[in-house]
Amino acid sequence: MVFGFFRKKEKEAPAPEQAPPPVAAPAAEPPAEPEPEKKGFLKKLTRAISKTRMILSRRVLGLVGLGQKIDDAILEKLEEAMIEADFGVETTDFLMQLVRKAWKASEIETTDQILPYLRKDLHRRLTHRGNAVHFAQTRPTVILVVGVNGAGKTTSVAKLAWWLRRQGKSVVLAAADTFRAAAVEQLRTWGQRIGCEVVTGADRADPASVAHRAAERVLELGSDVLLVDTAGRLHTQKNLMDELRKIYMACAAKRIAGAPHETILVLDATTGQNALNQAQMFKQAAEVTGLFLAKLDGTAKGGAVLTINEKVEVPVKFVGLGEKMEDVQLFDADQFVEALFDLEDLKGQEAS
Amino acid sequence: MFDNIANRFTDVWRKISGTANISEDNIKDALRAIRTALLEADVSLQVVKNFTDSVKEKALGEEVLKGVRPGEQFIKIVHDELVRMMSEPGTLDEQGRAKLKFRGDRPTVIMMAGLQGSGKTTTCGKLAQYLKRRYKKHPLLVAADLQRPAAVDQLEVVGKSIGVPVFADRASTPPEVCARALEHARKGGNDVVILDTAGRLHVDEDLMREVQEIARRTQPDEVFFVCDGMTGQDAVKSAKAFDEKLPLTGAILTKLDGDSRGGAVMTVRTITGKPIRFVGTSEKMDGLDVFHADRIAGRILGMGDVVTLVEKAQTAIDEEKALELERKLLEDEFTLEDFLGQIKSIKKMGPMQDLLKMIPGASQLPLDQINEKGLDHVEAIIHSMTPKERRLPEQLNPSRKRRIAAGAGRSIEEVNRLLKAFEQMREMVQGLKNQGLMGRAAAWKLGRDKKKMISDQQKALNVAKKRAKANVRRAASDMADFRKQFGID
Numbered sequence: 001m002v003f004g005f006f007r008k009k010e011k012e013a014p015a016p017e018q019a020p021p022p023v024a025a026p027a028a029e030p031p032a033e034p035e036p037e038k039k040g041f042l043k044k045l046t047r048a049i050s051k052t053r054m055i056l057s058r059r060v061l062g063l064v065g066l067g068q069k070i071d072d073a074i075l076e077k078l079e080e081a082m083i084e085a086d087f088g089v090e091t092t093d094f095l096m097q098l099v100r101k102a103w104k105a106s107e108i109e110t111t112d113q114i115l116p117y118l119r120k121d122l123h124r125r126l127t128h129r130g131n132a133v134h135f136a137q138t139r140p141t142v143i144l145v146v147g148v149n150g151a152g153k154t155t156s157v158a159k160l161a162w163w164l165r166r167q168g169k170s171v172v173l174a175a176a177d178t179f180r181a182a183a184v185e186q187l188r189t190w191g192q193r194i195g196c197e198v199v200t201g202a203d204r205a206d207p208a209s210v211a212h213r214a215a216e217r218v219l220e221l222g223s224d225v226l227l228v229d230t231a232g233r234l235h236t237q238k239n240l241m242d243e244l245r246k247i248y249m250a251c252a253a254k255r256i257a258g259a260p261h262e263t264i265l266v267l268d269a270t271t272g273q274n275a276l277n278q279a280q281m282f283k284q285a286a287e288v289t290g291l292f293l294a295k296l297d298g299t300a301k302g303g304a305v306l307t308i309n310e311k312v313e314v315p316v317k318f319v320g321l322g323e324k325m326e327d328v329q330l331f332d333a334d335q336f337v338e339a340l341f342d343l344e345d346l347k348g349q350e351a352s
Numbered sequence: 353m354f355d356n357i358a359n360r361f362t363d364v365w366r367k368i369s370g371t372a373n374i375s376e377d378n379i380k381d382a383l384r385a386i387r388t389a390l391l392e393a394d395v396s397l398q399v400v401k402n403f404t405d406s407v408k409e410k411a412l413g414e415e416v417l418k419g420v421r422p423g424e425q426f427i428k429i430v431h432d433e434l435v436r437m438m439s440e441p442g443t444l445d446e447q448g449r450a451k452l453k454f455r456g457d458r459p460t461v462i463m464m465a466g467l468q469g470s471g472k473t474t475t476c477g478k479l480a481q482y483l484k485r486r487y488k489k490h491p492l493l494v495a496a497d498l499q500r501p502a503a504v505d506q507l508e509v510v511g512k513s514i515g516v517p518v519f520a521d522r523a524s525t526p527p528e529v530c531a532r533a534l535e536h537a538r539k540g541g542n543d544v545v546i547l548d549t550a551g552r553l554h555v556d557e558d559l560m561r562e563v564q565e566i567a568r569r570t571q572p573d574e575v576f577f578v579c580d581g582m583t584g585q586d587a588v589k590s591a592k593a594f595d596e597k598l599p600l601t602g603a604i605l606t607k608l609d610g611d612s613r614g615g616a617v618m619t620v621r622t623i624t625g626k627p628i629r630f631v632g633t634s635e636k637m638d639g640l641d642v643f644h645a646d647r648i649a650g651r652i653l654g655m656g657d658v659v660t661l662v663e664k665a666q667t668a669i670d671e672e673k674a675l676e677l678e679r680k681l682l683e684d685e686f687t688l689e690d691f692l693g694q695i696k697s698i699k700k701m702g703p704m705q706d707l708l709k710m711i712p713g714a715s716q717l718p719l720d721q722i723n724e725k726g727l728d729h730v731e732a733i734i735h736s737m738t739p740k741e742r743r744l745p746e747q748l749n750p751s752r753k754r755r756i757a758a759g760a761g762r763s764i765e766e767v768n769r770l771l772k773a774f775e776q777m778r779e780m781v782q783g784l785k786n787q788g789l790m791g792r793a794a795a796w797k798l799g800r801d802k803k804k805m806i807s808d809q810q811k812a813l814n815v816a817k818k819r820a821k822a823n824v825r826r827a828a829s830d831m832a833d834f835r836k837q838f839g840i841d
Contacts, residue, residue, distance in 0.1 A: 295469075
């Protein structure tokens with residue numbers, strides 16, 4: 001009640017920017033204590049989205065915390081507040097669509113039901129395609145890694161290799177980025193650190209041939225996983241996307257049944273609206289099966305994955321949170337959504 | 353993505369075009385639409401707000417001009433404001449080169465900083481190439497990225513490909529390497545030193561301190577913030593942090609050859625207050641251009657990018673041939689043979705969808721329906737004619753037409769349509785001859801006040817060669833007529 005009082009006052013005040021009073025959580029159950037090893041991840045993730053959440057909480061929760069009946073005016077205000085909270089147009093549109101639909105279907109009636117509903121619904125949406133890595137029945141598993149220039153592909157390949165190694169799998173890396181200067185050296189360095197063989201081609205060699213040779217090599221060695229690193233390419237460059245298709249086909253044509261078993265698109269979390277186009281085009285060229293959301297350790301929040309998950313139907317599988325090879329985590333929708341809407345933590349933030 | 357922006361603005365234009373005067377009320381919708389459009393273009397919210405506020409202020413304060421529709425007047429305000437916000441006078445010299453702070457007493461130091469993957473190393477190479485070619489400088493590239501594996505190798509490969517020396521010391525620390533590089537340059541006769549620093553997150557305090565240390569020890573003359581042109585809302589945070597920590601003198605936006613345009617440019621410019629100096633396109637070493645605010649503004653507003661189109665045309669169209677064509681056209685000697693040559697030139701300029709997008713107003717066209725095959729068919733038909741037939745198409749009798757159709761694998765109707773279109777085009781050119789270029793602009797439904805906008809664009813256009821311009825305009829209208837005649841869409 002106390003908070004309701006505050007909120008009311010806040011709404012009446014003409015300048016909401018002026019230090020709004022702290023907002024506490026509606027009586028939602030406290031989030032489950034994360035396991036100790038996950039704590040670092042959650043902390044990083046929380047920091048990554050904390051700014052969003054702060055504004056979200058103040059402005060949006062100011063609206064949805066109260067148990068008012070939902071009407072068009074309130075939804076419009078909520079939409080406005082989400083834009084203000086820097087959610088991005090696409091994400092806001094998407095979330096508002098969910099809310100409106102649920103409201104029309106009478107699944108939610110009052111404003112305090114909005115957040116729990118979104119939480120549950122987003123969680124379902126982000127997980128129902130399955131976020132686990134798809135391994136081949138009989139080894140080897142072939143994983144193709146693609147993305148635009150500078151998204152962090154090679155580093156992400158290293159992270160994936162490290163993660164796979166930790167799962168006790170033997171890994172071979174294919175340096176199919178024969179275009180960028182020194183990309184092969186970069187991968188080789190990682191290969192040494194992680195302890196896996198790197199198959200390379202000559203400078204400017206046909207990347208498809210490197211993939212082909214790497215596949216041969218992996219069969220020879222009897223390794224568990226082949227990770228294919230490709231050159232960065234803008235999704236608008238048709239010839240490069242055709243080349244990617246060729247690499248994809250080279251992986252697929254091998255004696256390895258069902259290869260590539262995964263095509264991972266590395267997405268820079270700082271990318272704007274363009275992310276959706278990227279996902280669409282890469283899926284067309286190389287049947288992307290999962291996202292690696294890189295650079296989430298900055299201030300970017302990677303909200304784009306919500307729309308990509310929905311429109312391109314590609315789930316997030318990994319999250320990159322730093323420059324070191326161990327800065328990688330399996331995507332955890334629970335934590336992602338919790339971090340996005342986590343209110344308990346807010347009290348501490350506001351207090352400090 | 354670009355289509356979205358253009359379309360949205362087109363809607364805004366339509367919305368207020370019919371109204372009588374600019375008022376709080378009718379401007380509200382327009383401003384809102386502009387806000388959405390800019391947000392969709394990845395301009396940061398904060399920047400969008402400032403922008404719409406200043407547009408509103410200007411629009412409301414402005415007297416409604418006679419003879420101009422308020423909608424058009426408003427658009428001009430938006431356009432001018434965009435250009436004003438993004439441009440900075442005095443960044444180009446009279447030759448159109450980027451004006452940089454070169455020094456005489458010691459090698460000029462240019463420092464590059466930015467997030468990981470923004471394209472610093474590639475841009476360093478491009479800039480070195482630019483300085484070498486346009487200024488006859490002797491740059492030295494310095495590998496100050498000791499963080500990422502093989503970053504030094506990458507710069508070395510880049511340096512080798514453009515014939516620029518690279519200074520590196522893997523065993524040292526980045527500030528040390530940079531300081532020593534200056535000495536190295538002085539001895540080696542290099543007059544510019546370009547520091548390729550490691551990519552770093554703006555929240556990484558240790559690394560931000562390191563880059564500050566580099567700046568302190570080398571006292572750079574230019575510090576460029578290199579930013580990925582596809583960056584979204586996050587640009588505001590990184591730009592701010594780098595601007596606070598480093599004495600930035602400008603910014604370079606990279607990867608603008610993708611389909612994301614505009615947004616981050618506006619954000620970085622507004623947040624740092626520093627001019628955008630270059631834009632990076634393509635992975636090739638010559639893919640660096642000086643920044644032109646009006647070009648980006650035009651793109652964001654869906655007004656097309658005529659200047660770029662002209663430049664594209666210039667590279668694809670042989671100027672002498674174009675002159676000859678123009679003479680022929682005006683003297684009514686234009687034949688199907690010439691026509692074929694023109695089609696080939698057009699095709700050389702790239703996919704037609706991309707070209708049409710650059711033409712003002714073309715964003716309203718159903719571009720995805722254009723079938724490039726239409727041009728191929730026309731080519732095939734002309735190829736199936738004898739040289740004489742190409743010169744004198746009016747002499748084609750039914751039997752010849754049948755032969756041509758069979759040869760081209762098309763129907764007789766298509767042959768007829770082509771001939772008819774060709775005839776109409778000739779007539780149209782004759783009409784144009786009398787009308788002149790400005791007449792066409794007028795036909796483009798422009799109010800009096802918007803002429804300033806035109807003249808601004810025209811000024812930019814004049815930078816490009818006049819001949820190519822005429823040719824492109826013609827090509828554009830030909831294309832439109834073609835589409836009509838052949839039902840290509």
